[in-house]
Amino acid sequence: MFTVATFLVLFFVHDQLGFSEAQLQFGFYSETCPPAESIVRDVVHQAVTRDPGIAAVLLRLHFHDCFVEGCDGSILIKHDVNDDERFASGNAGLGGFDVVDEAKSELERLCPGVVSCADILALAARDAVAEAKGPFYKLPTGRRDGKIAAMSNAAHLPDVEDSINSLKSKFREKGLSDKDLVLLSAGAHTIGTTACFFVMPRLDAQDPTINPEFFQVLRSKCPHGGDVNVRIPLDWESQFVFDNQIFRNIQNGKGVILSDSVLYQDNNMKRIIDSYVRTNQSSKANFAADFARSMVKMGAIGVKIGVQGEIRRICNATN
CATH class of the missing domain: 1.10.420.10 (Peroxidase, domain 2)
Incomplete structure (x- = not known):
């Protein structure tokens, strides 16, 4: 649950978000799916209540998504041949996919075809940090989902052994x-x-x-x-x-x-x-x-907007 101790960070001004201002919007789903953010927040809260360690897992999942094809949910795609981005060596041990899937399922029930998996992932990371008594910050949304998830594209992720x-x-x-x-x-x-x-x-x-x-x-x-x-x-x-x-x-x-x-x-x-x-x-x-x-800055890396990408029906497969 959110308390004063979570240091509500809601003061970002437009000049601090200049690089993403023209791409993403605060309250992007306010008319098309008003409960979108609260649904993700509730799912994350329940997941962290069951397992406090899932907060860090969701944060890492968002980071690894953004550092490959940009913040487009490509890390979530899983084909039968296991040659997707999520199976690259730098993504070993990633988890939290089930939390994203749970939020997506509920959003598809209420607002079918509206909320992207990329936005769910970004919101889940934000809410996970807040659940760990970190900052709850205002997050611009409007990301669309990517269609490419090649393992080879994740070959240059930041690594624990890097200089x-x-x-x-x-x-x-x-x-x-x-x-x-x-x-x-x-x-x-x-x-x-x-x-x-x-x-x-x-x-x-x-x-x-x-x-x-x-x-x-x-x-x-x-x-x-x-x-x-x-x-x-x-x-x-x-x-x-x-x-x-x-x-x-x-x-x-x-x-x-x-x-x-x-x-x-x-x-x-x-x-x-x-x-x-x-x-x-x-x-x-x-x-x-x-x-x-x-986090807001990272969440704007390589985002797909407008007619780019798609809104997936399920997060682990393209339409």
Whole structure:
């Protein structure tokens, strides 16, 4: 449920959304399907109530959708031959498809052929963040669904083993800044888990950037030769709560995955991370508001509008 603690972030002005203003609209479904956003919100609330971990899963699903064909729901398509985008190695472990399908089913019952799967996915990610006590932000909608979902198109997703320069390059290709990289990559990891598979290479190499005491904690959870599918929190202190603890962890050498830790080796990224954990409240950056801005910005990448794409009848198949 939403409370004052969710930091309602509803103040975006048009100049902050200049790149998407002409493409997407606030309240896009206000006349064609007025309950659209509340339906998605209710479905997400029920899903997170059953499993708090699903909040991070939905957030990750939206991120992975936007970084391939743009935010067009292509990640949701599933053909019989399993050569779709969702089966690319960089999308291993993705979930939350059933939540999107549930929302779509209810919307098709009430407003058939109106609300796109791409918008459902973007709204679900927004609502999932709010359920984890993060910001609830006003989100422009009007995305249409893509028709292409080739595995090969997902070959260059940001990866846990990427260098800082590679991460910067991949984000800049999508029109995202270094600040967006910190917020959407490390910042999003304030909730959720990862598999030992992604941690063991750091441990086996005895990565010197890992805090020695934390190294032992990680090794106890992910022992050499152990089960690579065991899942551990990305934010060791508060894995189900959206807060700035992830940045303190990175500062202190307690970043769980390499792609979070390398951010602190870059001077500009270091300044951004430090800005979210200053003790002086007057100079402390507003993580919730900045994260919301970056989410809106990411949600406008490569969107299809007007007559582009389609409105799918079901989310896992094109019409």
